[in-house]
Amino acid sequence: MNILIVYAHPDPRSLNGALKDYAVEHLQASGHAVQVSDLYAMQWRPTLEAGETPGPEVLREQEKLLWADTVIFQFPLWWFSMPAIMKGWVERVFSHGFGYGIGEHSDHRWGDRYGEGTLTGKRAMLLITAGGWEPHYSARGINGPIEQLMFPIQHGVLHYAGMQVLPAFLIYRTSRMDEARFAAARAELGLRLDTLHSTAPIPFRRQNHGDYEIPALTLKDKVAPDQFGLEIHVKAQE
Amino acid sequence: MNILIVYAHPDPRSLNGALKDYAVEHLQASGHAVQVSDLYAMQWRPTLEAGETPGPEVLREQEKLLWADTVIFQFPLWWFSMPAIMKGWVERVFSHGFGYGIGEHSDHRWGDRYGEGTLTGKRAMLLITAGGWEPHYSARGINGPIEQLMFPIQHGVLHYAGMQVLPAFLIYRTSRMDEARFAAARAELGLRLDTLHSTAPIPFRRQNHGDYEIPALTLKDKVAPDQFGLEIHVKAQE
Numbered sequence: 001m002n003i004l005i006v007y008a009h010p011d012p013r014s015l016n017g018a019l020k021d022y023a024v025e026h027l028q029a030s031g032h033a034v035q036v037s038d039l040y041a042m043q044w045r046p047t048l049e050a051g052e053t054p055g056p057e058v059l060r061e062q063e064k065l066l067w068a069d070t071v072i073f074q075f076p077l078w079w080f081s082m083p084a085i086m087k088g089w090v091e092r093v094f095s096h097g098f099g100y101g102i103g104e105h106s107d108h109r110w111g112d113r114y115g116e117g118t119l120t121g122k123r124a125m126l127l128i129t130a131g132g133w134e135p136h137y138s139a140r141g142i143n144g145p146i147e148q149l150m151f152p153i154q155h156g157v158l159h160y161a162g163m164q165v166l167p168a169f170l171i172y173r174t175s176r177m178d179e180a181r182f183a184a185a186r187a188e189l190g191l192r193l194d195t196l197h198s199t200a201p202i203p204f205r206r207q208n209h210g211d212y213e214i215p216a217l218t219l220k221d222k223v224a225p226d227q228f229g230l231e232i233h234v235k236a237q238e
Numbered sequence: 239m240n241i242l243i244v245y246a247h248p249d250p251r252s253l254n255g256a257l258k259d260y261a262v263e264h265l266q267a268s269g270h271a272v273q274v275s276d277l278y279a280m281q282w283r284p285t286l287e288a289g290e291t292p293g294p295e296v297l298r299e300q301e302k303l304l305w306a307d308t309v310i311f312q313f314p315l316w317w318f319s320m321p322a323i324m325k326g327w328v329e330r331v332f333s334h335g336f337g338y339g340i341g342e343h344s345d346h347r348w349g350d351r352y353g354e355g356t357l358t359g360k361r362a363m364l365l366i367t368a369g370g371w372e373p374h375y376s377a378r379g380i381n382g383p384i385e386q387l388m389f390p391i392q393h394g395v396l397h398y399a400g401m402q403v404l405p406a407f408l409i410y411r412t413s414r415m416d417e418a419r420f421a422a423a424r425a426e427l428g429l430r431l432d433t434l435h436s437t438a439p440i441p442f443r444r445q446n447h448g449d450y451e452i453p454a455l456t457l458k459d460k461v462a463p464d465q466f467g468l469e470i471h472v473k474a475q476e
Contacts, residue, residue, distance in 0.1 A: 048322070156382070
């Protein structure tokens with residue numbers, strides 16, 4: 001496979017740096033082709049300017065995305081989202097006509113998005129480190145469940161552009177990493193990297209395939225009846 | 239009151255620019271003192287660097303926050319979150335010892351956060367424009383309910399730092415603004431600005447006041463029993 005790692009951490013000697021290096025080596029040793037967009041090292045400009053059209057550095061990132069079969073987004077969780085430098089990568093690279101604003105609008109379709117788009121068929125996975133504890137991000141944890149905190153990214157960016165989104169790989173409580181925990185995390189990451197092609201994606205509903213009213217884009221009454229919130233946009237497992 | 243508007247839009251001649259100018263005039267005419275952090279005009283650097291400590295431009299923003307009674311964050315919704323330039327304002331200004339990493343950890347407290355912190359007692363409101371339609375952001379809308387999409391910001395940034403968070407003010411379908419809709423939006427915004435001091439904040443639960451187990455920081459079994467997800471961190475209205 002062709003694998004792109006979009007990576008945002010300011011310190012190459014960090015846990016994130018070590019995990020990124022490990023991922024590259026592990027994937028290459030398994031015969032994959034790997035490219036890395038190391039946003040801090042590239043001094044990526046995060047700010048989308050007024051009337052900006054894609055320049056050479058944006059086109060290069062779009063080509064990497066088109067080349068890739070799978071894209072890994074690796075970042076430390078800062079304020080319950082991706083770092084600004086990566087958010088600005090999304091804003092500039094997922095430009096009009098590439099990441100959004102594609103396809104026709106009719107009674108049956110509302111553009112090519114949410115399951116259809118430029119990146120249809122490609123896989124995506126978030127690789128996240130968090131300082132907090134795992135229970136803080138659990139179903140009743142104070143930060144909110146990690147799946148719901150990541151909904152704007154996994155559903156609103158990646159599924160939106162047509163990608164199949166694998167469950168995120170998370171490492172918690174990063175301030176307490178000793179040798180043993182690091183070795184365990186690396187081994188677990190290795191397993192996830194070995195199964196990128198076979199891991200079942202999150203079954204987000206597709207926009208233009210009958211579940212939603214058009215143009216209101218609310219779920220039809222018969223679909224997940226009387227339910228509300230982010231989780232209704234994931235199909236129940238059958 | 240002292241009111242700070244943190245504002246991110248690249249084009250001063252935009253709908254956002256017009257609303258920001260209107261908000262400043264309206265608040266000043268009502269006798270409030272207003273400061274604006276116009277992030278694009280300031281050419282704010284969004285990228286948090288390795289080992290960064292607050293420099294003069296960060297300290298200035300922190301002083302504005304300490305001066306303010308109410309802070310309005312105004313931005314266009316880009317990829318279901320704030321623009322990168324504003325995310326980078328949060329990352330750099332809500333620095334360690336100011337926005338997080340405060341207070342003691344014990345059996346009864348887990349730092350000064352989620353209802354307590356540097357910004358305790360101040361009010362915050364998001365002022366957001368969105369290209370999509372209002373039903374797309376409703377309880378069963380495809381984008382997800384706007385309150386849940388904004389949870390990482392309203393709960394994870396603003397409530398986290400101690401602020402009282404007012405319901406967001408939203409303007410939808412911004413590509414179809416004519417004179418009449420603009421006038422209506424401006425009038426509605428004027429009403430919200432006139433009631434900043436009296437609008438009831440979202441009743442997010444406070445971390446150190448008995449609802450959460452410490453240190454797991456999961457809701458106690460007796461609180462919102464058998465419920466899950468982001469919404470359980472908002473107290474039911476009595």
